[in-house]
Amino acid sequence: MPESAKSLRRARRWARCTRTVAEGRGGGAVCAVRAAGGVEVKSNHPAFVLGHLALYPQRIMQHLHLPAGSAEYPAGYEALFRNGVECQDDPNGTIYPPMKELSERFFASYRAAIEAVKAAPDGVFDEPNPVEGRLRDLFPTVGMAINFYLVGHVQVHLGQVSAWRRAMGLPAA
Numbered sequence: 001m002p003e004s005a006k007s008l009r010r011a012r013r014w015a016r017c018t019r020t021v022a023e024g025r026g027g028g029a030v031c032a033v034r035a036a037g038g039v040e041v042k043s044n045h046p047a048f049v050l051g052h053l054a055l056y057p058q059r060i061m062q063h064l065h066l067p068a069g070s071a072e073y074p075a076g077y078e079a080l081f082r083n084g085v086e087c088q089d090d091p092n093g094t095i096y097p098p099m100k101e102l103s104e105r106f107f108a109s110y111r112a113a114i115e116a117v118k119a120a121p122d123g124v125f126d127e128p129n130p131v132e133g134r135l136r137d138l139f140p141t142v143g144m145a146i147n148f149y150l151v152g153h154v155q156v157h158l159g160q161v162s163a164w165r166r167a168m169g170l171p172a173a
Helices: 002-015 018-022 046-053 056-063 077-081 099-119 122-126 134-138 142-167
Strands: 032-034 040-042
Touching: 046 077, 046 099, 046 142, 056 099, 056 142, 099 142, 122 142, 134 142
Parallel strands: none
Antiparallel strands: 032 040
């Protein structure tokens, strides 16, 4: 698991590209923009991505049998960002929390999760994944689920931010 923590640290460095949005240089939180040729490109915007990803460090803590602590997400995040909820345009900032809050929550919660993974006893990673359904089918052990939460899941969604940035006319991160 320490390799997963190292991979996430690299992904977190890349995620700092979202700070340009948090500082007000990224435009409004819109999901769809017109690309060359008039094609509509729909992508999860940074506010949605960071809020969605901020749900998973608390799950990691639960899988490790630890209190959520600084990985706990605020009330209301689950309804806005859980799996299956559609990203909404929010150019006026009335649906999603401010980017500063989302960015701080993302970084603080993943720092807490990384530290917890590094300190966890090896045996916990071999326990059955407590989540029912497809996630357990894909990742039958706690270790496999946490590896996905810390690496693959983060990188997939940060890739959405990269695509969104380009569609918004922003430079590469």
